[in-house]
Amino acid sequence: MSAVTRAAEVGLLACHVCGLVQSADGSRARTCPRCEAELRVRKPRSLSRSWALWCAGLVCYVPANVLPVMHTMSLGDTNGGDDSTIMSGVIQFWQTGSQEIAILIFLASILIPSTKFVVMAALLIQAGRRPSSGRMPVRSVGSLRWYRFLEIIGHWSMLDVLVVGLVTAVVQFRGVSEAEPRIGILYFGMVVIFTMLATQSFDPRLLWDRR
């Protein structure tokens, strides 16, 4: 017997909404007696849902980085204005002397989303091959840190979407200087939403459940 007692091993579960620990047997009502939420031992179909959302995010990831996110034009432009992509936005900040902002946008828009894909894939693969002993593998503790990190940083990638929204809303001098959002920002926003949903659907307890 391991020194640690896990709820599922002794037939208990914690309500995912109010946290009340209670017996998990299927014969009783399947809603929590305290908060009436539907009870579940683990998040339903966690792995397949997470993988599906992960793939959906990856599909959007390419157009999000290739297509323009914003279009700007100013008086005297002969070529009808400029399109900027996520990466060209970072470069522009760097070149105009705002290195801190360039690094910030680089973190939020490029590093965090790509890290999310890699880490989520690693977690999903690891959870797919569960330990047969039921012993808590040391590596799972490390994986869990990564998972919490993803949960915390996930929504910060929305930063670029909000910047595009604000800039295009305020730069509206008809004929002199105008800015418009472009389709790339839609894909980028979808990447953030899909990866956030993938993270939420993942149940970290699967990392050390017995097969």
Added chain:
Amino acid sequence: MRSLKVRREVDARVQEDMRQFPDLIACMSCDTLTRRPRLSRAEIAICPVCGGVLLRAAKSVQQLAALSITAAVLWLLANVMPMLGIDLSGRHSQTTLWGSVLSFTNHLTAPMGVVVALALIVLPALQIGILCWLSFFALAGRRAPLFNELMRAWDGMHAWSMVEVGMLGILVSYVKLKGLFDVDVGIGMWAMAGLAIVLTLIVPRDVRALWHQLDAAGAA
């Protein structure tokens, strides 16, 4: 060794046909059972196995109510007052939070307008409204009408309410525009900054603590 005791205790109580264990906590990250500790101010309980936060000394109901009301006032200001304004050769242009939502809607990017409206305006408003409602009844030691539904709704919304990200977005936009125009910062931005701080102070565990607090109050 302490967990061994927990295990024996659970086995004994299951045999007595006990179904609920309000004095235990199961870690949401690794499912380890521990006894619910009594925490004093600013203490947190960490899972001995995976290091996740199990429990945090919750804010008092008074603090929660005060923060909710503050958030409501700031939300109103952040939405009504202009955020950013720019000047270009005598012409002035300014935008509110709502303006940046509308800016997406004229184009193919319209769905992002919905997302921004939800993340920065609608969900924060609902969250603040729910908090005011719940905490005012909690001040009287009562569960508000629709307590269960609203607590669950609050929980589900939390991840998608992004005022603090919006705040950073405003700062970045400010820097971006500063190179090209004369930029002025509106009252809306200061209100947004305040709102970001207040909403960051109300962590999910403060709200979830109401389940236990009001349960215990009702039972006593």
